[in-house]
Amino acid sequence: MLQPVVHPGPVAPERIVAVPVWTRSTICELLGGLPLTDQLHRALSELGADSGFAEIHGGEYAPLSYCIPDVATAEHAMSFSETRQRDRVHLLYGSVTLGVRDGAAFMHSHSMWQTPTGAVEGGHLWPETKVGDPAPVAVVTAIYGAQWRNAPDIETGLPVFTPVEQRTTMEDQQGSHPDTVVARVLPNVDITEAVLRVCREAGFASASIRAGVGSLVGATLLDRVRGGHLTIDGPATEVIALFGDVRTKDGELTVRLTSTLVDRHGVIHSGELVPGENLVGATFDLTVQNIGASTIVAD
Numbered sequence: 264m265l266q267p268v269v270h271p272g273p274v275a276p277e278r279i280v281a282v283p284v285w286t287r288s289t290i291c292e293l294l295g296g297l298p299l300t301d302q303l304h305r306a307l308s309e310l311g312a313d314s315g316f317a318e319i320h321g322g323e324y325a326p327l328s329y330c331i332p333d334v335a336t337a338e339h340a341m342s343f344s345e346t347r348q349r350d351r352v353h354l355l356y357g358s359v360t361l362g363v364r365d366g367a368a369f370m371h372s373h374s375m376w377q378t379p380t381g382a383v384e385g386g387h388l389w390p391e392t393k394v395g396d397p398a399p400v401a402v403v404t405a406i407y408g409a410q411w412r413n414a415p416d417i418e419t420g421l422p423v424f425t426p427v428e429q430r431t432t433m434e435d436q437q438g439s440h441p442d443t444v445v446a447r448v449l450p451n452v453d454i455t456e457a458v459l460r461v462c463r464e465a466g467f468a469s470a471s472i473r474a475g476v477g478s479l480v481g482a483t484l485l486d487r488v489r490g491g492h493l494t495i496d497g498p499a500t501e502v503i504a505l506f507g508d509v510r511t512k513d514g515e516l517t518v519r520l521t522s523t524l525v526d527r528h529g530v531i532h533s534g535e536l537v538p539g540e541n542l543v544g545a546t547f548d549l550t551v552q553n554i555g556a557s558t559i560v561a562d
Contacts (some may be wrong), residue, residue, distance in 0.1 A: 264480040265381075265480045265494070265496075265497050265542070266480075266481065267451040267542055268316070268340045268341065268471055268480050268497075268498055268499075268542075268544060269345075269459060269543075270339075270341060270419045270420070270421060270450055270546075270552060271338065271339070271340065271341045271419075271420055271517045272416075272417045272419065272420060273417060273418060274415070274500075275401075275418055277448060277449075277522040278445070278448070278449045278452050279444035279446055279448050279457055279460060279541040280343055280425055280426060280446060280447045280449075280451065281340075281370050281426070281444050281445070281451065281461050281465075282331065282408065282409040282426040282427070282428050282444065282447055283408065283441035283443070283444050283465060284406040284407060284409045284440065284441055284442075284443050284444070284445070285406070285407045285408055285441055285442055285443070286315070286404050286405065286406055286407070286443045286552065287310055287312075287404070287405050287407070288402055288404040288405070288440055289309070289310060289382045289402075289403050289498065290401075290402050290403075290430070290503035291324070291400070291401055291403060291414045291515045292398055292399075292401075293319075293394045293399055293400070293429060293488060294398055295323075295394050295395055295396035295397070295398050296394065296396070297361040297481050298390065298391075298392070298393050298394075298517050299324070299370070299372070299388070299390075299392050299393065299394055300368060300370045300390050300520060301368070301487075302394060302401075303317050303359060303401060303403055304368040304370075306401070306403040306532075307349065307361055307374075307403060307405050309356040309361065309405070310345060310405035311405065311407075312405035312406060312407060312460065312478050313361075313362070313363055313368070313410060313419065314361055314362040314363070314403050314406050314409065314410045314411040314426075315361050315403060315404045315405040315406045315411075316358070316359060316360055316361060316403075316406075316445075316473065316474040316476075316548075316550055317357075317358075317359040317361060317401050317402065317403045317404065317474065317515065318356075318357070318358060318359075318397045318401070318402045318473070318474050318487050319354060319356070319357040319358075319359065319374070319398060319400070319401045319537055320354060320355065320357070320399060321354060321358050321397075321399050321400050322353075322354055322373040322394070322396075322397045322400065322439060323352060323354060323394075323395030323397060323398070323399070323401030324349055324351070324352050324354055324374075324376065324392055324393065324394065324395055324399075325350065325352075325393060325394075325395030325396070326348060326349065326350050326351070326392070327348065327349040327350075327351075327376065327388070327392050327397075328347075328348055328388070328389040328390075328391040328392050329346070329347055329349075329374075329386035329388050329392070330343040330344045330345065330346055330347060330386055330387050330389070331343070331344045331347070331385075331386045331387070331388055331443045331493070331501065331525055331527060331528075331529050332344070332387075332406060332498075332499040332500060332501050332525070332527045332544075333499075333527055334527065335498055336397060336543060337429075338420060339419070339420050339421060340419070340480050340498060340538070341471070341478070341498045341499035341539065341544055341545055341547075342520050343495075343516050344527075346389060347386070348386075349376075349378060350519070350556070351379065351395055352377065352378055352379075352384070352395075352501065353376055354374060354376050354378035354386050355374075355375045355376055355377060355379065355505055356374065356375055356397075356503065356523070357372055357373070357374035357375075357381070357388070358372065358373055358374070358474040358475060358502075358504055358505075359367070359371070359474065359476065360372070360411055360424050360474070360476050360548040361403075361411065361425055362410060362411025362412055362413055363410065363411070363412055363413065363431070364412070364413035364422070369387075369390075369413050370390070370412070371424055371475050371476050371548060372387070372388040372476065373385065373386065373387055373388070373501050373502060373503045373525075374386070374388055374503060375483060375503045375504075375523060375531060383454075383521070384525075384529065384531070385501070385524075385525035385529075385531050386501065386525055387501055388432070391467070392472045394551060397432070397479075399480075400409055404417075404473070404474075406428070406443065406445055407467075408428065408429065408441060408507055409426040409428050409429060410426070410427050410446070411424045411426055411427075412424065412425055412426075412427050412499040412549070413425075414462050414464075414500055414560055416545075416546070418450065419450065419545045419546070420467070421545050421546070422517075423447065423545065423546040424447060424518075424546070424548050425470060426445045426446065426447060429544070433496075437467070442552060442553045443473075443550060443551065443553065444461050444465045444550075444551045445456075445549070445550050446461055446465075446550075446551070446554070447546060447547070447548065447549070448477070448541050448543045448546070448547040448549050449543065450542070450544060450545060451480070451542045451543065451547065452542065452546060453538070453539050453540070453541060453542055453543075454479065454520065454536065454541050454543055454544050454549075455479075455518060455520055455536060455538040455539065455541065455544075456506070456539065457507070457543070457547070457549060458472060458507070458509065458518050458520065458549070458551060459516050459518055461549065461551045462518075462551060463515055465553075466549070467509065467551065467553050468472055468510075468516075468550060469508070469509055469510050469511060469549050469554045470508065470509040470553055470554055471507075471508050471551075471554055472505055472506060472507045472508070472510040472520065472549070472550070472551055472552075473550040473551075473552050474550055475502060475504070475505030475522075475547065475548065475549055475550065475562055476547070477502050477505075477543060477544070477545075477546055477547030477548055477549070478501055478502060478543065478545050478546065478547070479496050479502060479542065479543060479544050479545070479547075480495030480498060480499065480501045480543035480544045481494065481495045481496050481498070481499075482494070482495040482500045482513060482524055482526075482532065482536070482541055482542035482543075483495070483536070483537045483541055484522075484532065484533075484535060484536060485517050485534055485535045486534075486537075486539065487534070487539060491529045492537055493532075493534065494524065494541070495524065495525075495526050495532055497527075498527075498544065499527065499544040499545065500524040500525065500526045500527070500535055500544070501525050502522055502523075502524050503522075503523045503531075504522060504523040504546070505520060505521075505522050505549075506520070506521045506522070507519055507520035507521060508554070509551070515536060518538075519535060519550060520535065520536040521533070521534065521535050521536070522534070522535075522536055
């Protein structure tokens, strides 16, 4: 496992900030020529919420504005590359956390795409990104009972999303139990252990990991070709997708996580994460959903 990252600020005592929530989802085709952030938040608004997450695939971004992770600077333990531009790309998959920043709609999104030359790239999207034609399809999920708030983080010196509990007025949730937990996982916590801890504390016997957005300290994957482990160098990799399911076996919770990441060289990696070997870099927006509890509504 790569060494933990030492961030410039004081270490917060609470390493996982988790809030139980209810969810409701809609499937929609986005519109070409309009900002991605605005369209995703419009779908949230129609569901009566200002926070949630989205999973996007197919179609195009045009233009695309993004960056990739970079080495440490004098101010930060990890940083971003310069802004990069693509006039048009075909989206393969994107994960998005949706919330508010300074009272306005904001998003945290990592995506992977294919360029017109066939190259596969990935990175952290900037708000200037617009939807192209043909437009991608998005599954937008609203959360009720919490708000994702983006603000500067004292420990890392970076802006991050943190879930903050807030009351919900959805009538159809009265008397029901929350079906999902949203959580901010702080630096140097193993992401596999974070998933298990969230499930234990929520009482989930089986669960699915949805639309995870965040960074790891490098990464350690199972090497299915040569055996052993494959190490991705740090100090940071951006997680484009985190998939997995939690199950109860012989009375114990088990989890297998598969991830697609982009490293500081812009190279895409995919594989199964080695438990105990993948520490969160700066932050991780984690969504754990109780299996069989989600509701999807028609667009």
